[in-house]
Amino acid sequence: MISWRKHYKQTLIAIGLLLSTSASIYGQDGDPKNGEKLFKANCTACHALDKQVIGPPLKGVVDRVKTEGGVGKDWLHKWIKDNKALRASGDKYANEIFEKYNKTEMLVFPNLSEKDIDDILAYTTNPPAPEEKKTPEATAGTEATAASPADKTTTNIVIISLLAIAGLLVWILIKLRQLVKLGQSEDLAGLNETRVKSFSEIYQKYHLIGKGLIAILALLATYGIWNWIMWIGVYKGYKPEQPIYFSHKIHAGENKIDCQLCHSSAKYGKVSEIPSMNVCMNCHRTISEYNGKYMEPGKDKAFYDGEIQKIYAATGWDPQKAQYTGKTQPVEWTRIHNMPDFVYFNHSQHVVAGEQAIINSFNKKNPNNKIDVVCKACHGKIDTMNVVQMANDFTMGWCIECHRTTEVDMNNGYNKEYFKNLHDKLKKQYPKDGGKITVDAIGGLECGKCHY
Ligand code: HEC
Ligand code: HEC
Ligand code: HEC
Ligand code: HEC
Ligand code: HEC
Ligand code: HEC
Structure with missing residues (x-):
């Protein structure tokens, strides 16, 4: 059944691709288009053109910062490359907007070139027609x-x-x-x-x-x-074939690469996206073959080398000339975890606010199987999996069981601020000695918290 479903999905993706690529042949001049790609790969976790997401809407941002902050394009270059350094330098406008957005950290982008940034700004000044939104990206838009x-x-x-x-x-x-x-x-x-x-x-x-x-x-x-x-339904164990044989065991396990280096948006919001191919290229521009000790039974160096070549095909990188040819091919990862539309699940609630609480509670319940990274409480030992599979059943009962039994860490910065009043009330309500404040006490069993 599951494999049937897989093919069904792949067919749909194929049809979707066919339909949407036709919309992508557009008579735009090169720069805003490249800008769009970069924007989608790096910025859409926090920005949209027309509405506020985590950061401000970026349509017409060049004009806006001029009127609001009296700063120009060179300021934007500095901000986008390394907003932290700019803030640290005491720049007035940079610190102003940081305050305005409740000190939410924007990522730094040291690997964007000046031209890349110009392209992005060209895109925000002059975005192509909205149908373009559907264009499949080399950014692994996943199956969403x-x-x-x-x-x-x-x-x-x-x-x-x-x-x-x-x-x-x-x-x-x-x-x-x-x-x-x-x-x-x-x-x-x-x-x-x-x-x-x-x-x-x-x-x-x-x-x-x-x-x-x-x-x-x-x-x-x-x-x-x-x-x-x-x-x-339930997909525990669901384990589809992916377009590139990407092994978490080799990346997160053998090479100890931090989950959040690739799934960087988990911290900031609802989704924890699959990394874009640009993220892969940060390392694979130089790692063009596999020389690791670890080999999965049945696989060999030639196989792994071939899979790395697929990254180059997707991003249009010519390893001989060490330059991009401009010919890209989208990589469509098959999405494995997927809650129904009526469920609201937010990674940052769990990965940032709940991090210590979840790790502590998991390790208390599983003394022989401790975890170091919060992700593993829900996704299992991903760093031992060559192919990701669902480690839990991700049902409502599963969410609720954990909310009933996990003690909230009321002393972390996030909860101190957000639950200030509630905390005082709860302290009175629950006896001080031995009284546990579990997630259900802060509303973790309310239907509306998880359902739209
Ligand atoms: C992790 C979230 C995040 C990502 C990713 C991100 N930003 Fe931001 N950005 C913010 C936040 C939040 C602000 C508001 C200022 C602050 O709190 O630091 C901001 C502010 C800005 C501003 C200033 C806008 C204004 O109105 O003054 C620009 C320009 C900007 N971002 C561009 C980008 C670009 C370009 C990218 C992609 C290369 C990007 N950002 C990626 C979160 C993000
Ligand atoms: C080098 C980049 C990289 C690192 C590091 C990494 N991942 Fe991934 N992750 C990916 C890619 C690419 C995919 C999509 C392909 C796949 O499913 O294997 C993915 C898929 C996943 C999925 C399945 C997403 C879905 O489709 O539902 C989960 C869950 C996940 N990663 C968790 C983790 C955890 C936990 C860690 C740390 C232990 C981690 N990842 C480290 C790149 C990475
Ligand atoms: C932080 C650096 C880093 C990032 C980012 C990264 N890789 Fe790798 N990758 C490695 C290393 C290190 C190896 C092992 C090389 C060796 O041991 O010789 C590797 C090996 C591979 C291999 C061969 C082994 C396997 O997993 O099948 C593939 C394929 C691969 N990477 C794909 C990807 C893809 C796709 C992405 C982006 C989603 C990515 N990598 C992101 C560092 C990285
Ligand atoms: C409290 C449980 C929990 C924790 C902790 C958790 N996840 Fe998830 N993760 C989920 C659920 C539930 C989904 C399915 C969300 C959906 O379909 O909307 C998911 C989906 C994903 C996906 C697929 C893309 C998406 O957002 O749907 C990736 C990738 C992922 N998680 C990575 C991570 C990483 C990396 C960490 C650690 C930094 C992490 N997760 C921590 C429960 C968790
Ligand atoms: C491994 C344990 C664990 C699992 C599994 C889990 N959660 Fe949570 N959840 C927590 C913790 C801990 C918090 C409290 C975070 C904090 O300190 O604010 C939380 C908080 C929440 C909140 C915010 C509650 C509030 O009152 O602000 C929502 C909503 C939520 N979770 C939804 C879900 C959904 C939906 C699922 C299942 C897909 C899920 N959680 C699975 C541990 C878990
Ligand atoms: C902690 C998060 C959470 C809370 C609280 C919660 N739900 Fe759910 N609910 C879920 C998740 C996740 C699913 C999807 C389960 C799946 O895909 O198997 C779900 C599924 C459902 C379904 C669909 C039937 C099913 O089992 O798939 C109904 C109906 C439902 N919830 C009603 C409620 C009602 C009524 C409440 C309040 C009493 C509530 N939920 C509280 C997370 C939650």
Whole structure:
């Protein structure tokens, strides 16, 4: 079933790709387009063009900083490259906006060149038409894009099947009525005979086609409903094949690369995105072959080297000339974890605010299987997996079980600030000695906290 679903999804992605690439052939001059790519790869975790996300909307930002801060493009270059250094230098406007956004840290981008930044600014000044949003990126937009079409197609299949079945029923009813009528009129007995005969002849002729049709419709309906159920369902162990054989064991395990180096947006919000190919290139510009000691049984150096080549194909990097050719190919990772649309799950709540609480509680419950990184409490020992698979069932019961049993760390900076009043109230409500404040006490069992 799961592999079927996988192919179904891949087909949808393929169709989606076909449809959306047609929209991407655009008569724009090069720079804003490259800017768009860079923007999507590096900035969309926190910025949109038209609305505030974590940072301010960036459409027309060049003009805006001029009017609001009296600063120019060179300021923007410094800010985007290293806003921390700019703030530390005492720059007035930089510190002003930092205060204005509650001291939310923007990332630093030392690897963006001056031209890259000019391209991004060109994009924010002159963004192409909105359809461009659907363009698949080398940024591994993951399957988030495929999720909604999948949903829609399934719904469509269900609706069409139901309509067809309804039509069939009406047709049978009409036929039955005609038969009854015929049987009632005695005068027409003779005629009836021939009619009934001709009806049975028709039946003889067509019943196979009819039954075939009903069978097909029934299959479609079952498939639609099954898929719909599976969409809300449980995928523990789900482990699809990916376009590049990327091993977490080799990266996070053998080479001890920090999860958040690649999944950097986990800290800042709702999603913890799959890294863009630019992130891979930070290292793979120089690591073009595999020389590690570790080999997964059945794999060899040639295999790993071939997989690394795929990064170059995707980003259009020519390792011989050490330059980009400009020919890129999107890499569509298949999304493994995917909550239904009606669930709200926020990584930063767990990875930042809940980090210590979750690690402590997990280690208390699993003294022989301790974790060092918060991610592993929910995703399992990803650093030992060559292929990621879901380590928990990610059901409502699973969320709630942890909320009931995990003691909140009321002393971390985040909770001190956000739950100041609540904390005082809870202190009174729960006895001081031994009284535990678990996540349910701060609202972790309220339906509205997890459901839209
Ligand atoms: C992790 C979140 C995050 C990422 C990623 C991020 N930013 Fe920001 N950005 C912010 C925040 C938050 C602010 C508001 C100032 C502050 O709190 O530091 C900001 C402010 C800015 C400003 C100043 C806007 C103004 O109105 O004065 C610019 C320009 C900017 N970002 C550009 C970028 C670009 C370009 C990228 C991608 C290369 C990017 N940012 C990536 C969070 C982010
Ligand atoms: C070098 C970059 C890199 C590092 C480091 C890394 N990841 Fe990943 N991660 C990826 C890529 C690429 C994918 C998508 C391909 C795949 O599923 O293997 C991914 C996928 C995942 C997924 C599945 C996402 C989905 O589709 O639902 C999880 C969960 C995950 N990583 C967690 C972690 C954790 C936890 C760590 C640290 C122990 C970590 N990653 C370290 C690059 C990285
Ligand atoms: C922080 C540096 C770093 C980043 C970022 C990084 N890699 Fe790697 N990658 C490595 C190292 C180190 C090796 C092992 C090389 C060796 O041992 O010779 C490796 C090996 C590989 C291999 C061969 C082994 C395997 O996992 O199959 C592939 C394929 C690969 N990387 C893909 C990627 C992709 C795709 C990304 C981006 C999502 C990425 N890497 C990001 C450092 C990195
Ligand atoms: C409290 C449990 C929990 C913790 C801790 C956690 N995750 Fe997740 N993670 C989830 C859930 C639930 C989803 C599915 C979210 C969805 O589908 O909306 C998810 C999804 C993901 C994805 C797929 C993309 C996405 O956002 O849907 C990645 C990648 C990921 N997590 C990486 C990480 C990394 C890296 C860490 C540690 C820094 C981490 N997670 C910590 C529960 C957790
Ligand atoms: C491993 C334990 C663990 C799991 C599993 C877990 N959570 Fe949490 N969650 C926490 C902790 C700890 C906090 C409190 C963070 C803090 O200190 O503010 C929290 C807080 C929350 C909050 C904020 C509650 C509030 O009142 O502000 C929401 C919403 C939430 N979690 C949703 C979810 C959802 C949805 C899932 C399942 C997909 C989930 N959590 C799974 C540990 C967990
Ligand atoms: C801590 C987070 C959390 C809280 C609190 C929570 N839910 Fe859920 N709920 C979820 C998650 C996650 C799912 C998706 C489960 C899945 O995909 O298997 C879900 C699924 C559901 C479903 C769909 C049926 C199912 O099991 O898939 C219903 C209905 C529902 N929740 C109702 C409620 C109601 C009513 C409340 C309040 C009493 C509530 N939920 C509180 C996280 C939560």
